[in-house]
Amino acid sequence: MTASAIPATPAVLNTETASAAAELTLCRHCDLVQELPPISAGEEACCSRCGHHLDARHRQPVLRPVLYAGSALFMLLLANLFPFVSMFAAGNSNEMNFFDTSSVLFTEHHQWLAVLVWLFIQAVPAACMCAILYLKLGMLYALPARTWVARVLYMLKPWSMVDIFLMGLIISFVKLVADADISLGPSFWAFCLFCLLHLRAFQVIDRRELWSKIAPCPTPRVAAHAGKTGLAQNLKLCQVCTAIIPVTQTHCSRCHTKVRLRQRCSIQNTLALLIAASLLYIPANLMPIMRTVSFGETIDSTIISGLVLMWQDGAYPVAIIILLASVVVPVVKILIMFWLCYLTALPLNRRQRYSTQIYRWVDWVGRWSMVDVLVVAIMAALVRFDLLMSVYPGTGALVFASVVILTMLAALSFDPRLLWDPLAEQAGSSS
Ligand SMILES: [Zn+2]
Ligand SMILES: [Zn+2]
Structure with a gap:
């Protein structure tokens, strides 16, 4: 695929009025320069290449x-x-x-x-x-x-x-x-x-x-053309305010x-955070997340033993939610983030749109793993009847919270544009 064959007009949702091109934007997930059509209140513009949200107007x-x-x-x-x-x-x-x-x-x-x-x-x-x-x-x-x-x-x-x-x-x-x-x-x-x-x-x-x-958005000192990547035109995106600036400029004028052209040491940082999260996930599952005192008897429960107890008590919906949030989501997120890092190392990957959408999904869903830690905080504050029945937080809660924070930081430090860069390089070399 050559760079000029990339669609230049972003997909516009809920609008039939978008016509004249007005403004250029650079997609933060796939680095494509695109024309933003004028959109009205209640409408949203999404990237034509990766589906990322670009712009919206509200009433x-x-x-x-x-x-x-x-x-x-x-x-x-x-x-x-x-x-x-x-x-x-x-x-x-x-x-x-x-x-x-x-x-x-x-x-x-x-x-x-x-x-x-x-x-x-x-x-x-x-x-x-x-x-x-x-x-x-x-x-x-x-x-x-x-x-x-x-x-x-x-x-x-x-x-x-x-x-x-x-x-x-x-x-x-x-x-x-x-x-x-x-x-x-x-x-x-x-x-x-x-x-x-x-x-x-x-x-x-x-x-x-x-x-x-x-x-007002600063106008780049070099010409930008829709349908080409920022990398191919020596342009970069300010991730904070969405301004397009030349690669030679170090700071955003707005x-x-x-x-930076790409997040600094994105893959190295992501991998380091993922390895730390994977290592901590082992003690997080072995250490007690919660200590329950009931009629003088003390029971330490880990994430898994708590799940088994809930399942035996017949609280199936809660057990499934905790299983998803505390076991499935962190493990799947870590594995997917490793896979995404691996994809960036491949010379040509044809599944950029698919992998970028998966990245957005793991980025969104990862924070929900914190639910088990918050349940411990709520139970410890609410169940306080001394020896009759009391709940105390366990050390595992802090370790598990650290795992969730590390996976969130890993997703934030990953730069999805690295998935698309081999495509731009190939387009550049073939033209
Ligand atoms: Zn995009
Ligand atoms: Zn800026």
Whole structure:
């Protein structure tokens, strides 16, 4: 395939009006320069070669994100003010607040795990909502430091895990409902609304649109042609603000980030993180993730033994979810990431579109493995009846959290454009 045979016009979803080419963009996943047709509110443009999201326009681009992010912050405040969940068992009761999920871990001498849980479910989501509010209000009032705030927002986004925490709550309730009565407090419902609003706030903003309002996109000093790769035209993409800049330029003129042609030592870093995750996965499965004290008897449970226990108790849906999140997803993700690194070493690989889509899938699904760690945090905060029945976090929880974090970092350090580069090199040599 020659470079000129690559389709030049991006696929446009939900639109029949796209016609005249207006703006050029470079796909961050396959490096193809493409023309962006004008799109209306509610429409989205995707890459014609790899299917990656390129651009979107939203209705009321300032009002809706401000309302969603502002309401989400208010709901997070309410979630911290009132009782979250109460549990009644054998004549005893225990009330859990939202903040207890991290404070109990702290008092149980699992400080690192406590900090991680607090970051994932409180600090990072709150910071993201504040950043969206600041950036959108900044469009109206020209607030300073918006470039820095926008950079931080997209850096923090993958680490906001409120949706996973909600799944962890549901799993915990299903596990406990046979032995105890669970009563949901007002803060639980506030947290559910926070989750929903947080998700919507991210859905109604677009990176390209956001940056276009912070500063106009710089025009590259060399001509760019649609249908050719950035590599073939000595152009590179600023991964932060989506600007196209010449390879000779070291820093982006819009967001001032250092821009590289490809992520530095992408394969080496990815492999190192994957090997570390694979090595840690062994103790993560051997060490107890949770210690349960029931009528004076202490039971240490690993991920697998906990799964077997749930299966024997007949909690099949929960057992399947934990099996998928804690066993299947990390293992499959590590194997797929190794396979993707191997593909980049092949001289010619004909499955770029397919492998790029798989990369996007593992990147998205990997963070859900954190659900088991959050279940431990919830159970430890909720089940506290001394010798009658209490749950304590195990060392395995922190080790397993490290495995998930390492696999997430591996996916972030992998540069999918390396899968497409042999194709561009072959096109260059044949023309
Ligand atoms: Zn693409
Ligand atoms: Zn930039």
